[in-house]
Amino acid sequence: MLNVQLARKYAQAIFEIAREEDKLVEYGRELAEVCTGIESVPAASAFLSNPQVETKARKELIGKLFEGELSPHVYHFLLLLVDKRRFGLLPAIEAEYGRLSNEARGILIADVTTAAPADDGQQEAIRAKLAQLTGKQVQLRLHEDEDLIGGVVVKIGDRRIDGSVAGRLETLKKELLANK
Known part of the structure; x- marks a missing residue:
């Protein structure tokens, strides 16, 4: 510390x-x-x-x-x-x-995790959407994780946005188990 x-x-x-x-x-x-x-x-x-x-x-x-x-x-x-x-x-x-x-320069760093490498068009679409949501300039740090199956997980600071197939399946599983 x-x-x-x-x-x-x-x-x-x-x-x-x-x-x-x-x-x-x-x-x-x-x-x-x-x-x-x-x-x-x-x-x-x-x-x-x-x-x-x-x-x-x-x-x-x-x-x-x-x-x-x-x-x-x-x-x-x-x-x-x-x-x-x-x-x-x-x-x-x-x-x-x-x-x-x-x-100080109004830039946010977003850790973006995808199942497969994101091409330039996908990166720009993610960057533009995050800039629109945050109102700031966004720089991407790209990561890959095959366990996501598909989609994207974005982490900005302590905020996490899970748009992955694995995340959706986990949410569905919890909902089904809760309704038993």
Whole structure:
């Protein structure tokens, strides 16, 4: 719980800087690239998160990897995380930053699960319908689950819309058992 709270505070800090500079998208992209890059090399991730490794050595690695590649504020933010021994929180910070950024820009992320891959037309139809329902711009995160049989399940935040065949069959089963 403490780590989640810390990640939120750090994410809020870099978010405020990005908002002041009108660079919400750029900072988000840079944070995501850093996370992806470091997670793709487990040894680098372990090295940067290891409290037994000297701060100077970890900062040197950050410098070699990212100096000149990132905006100055994001680069110095990474160095701050190293100084405060919070670099291991970077994935959680990046996720929270993304949430804050999307909220500020009026974007909702919808997790859409289908039984088979949704083609471009289906994706656009789902996106348009969700935008109409929510009044906001919607980005889709696509998932597949053959157990749905057909249809779609959409999750936006804590709301879940089940339009799947499996969901309808489960509802029908409950209704039939309730009428016994």
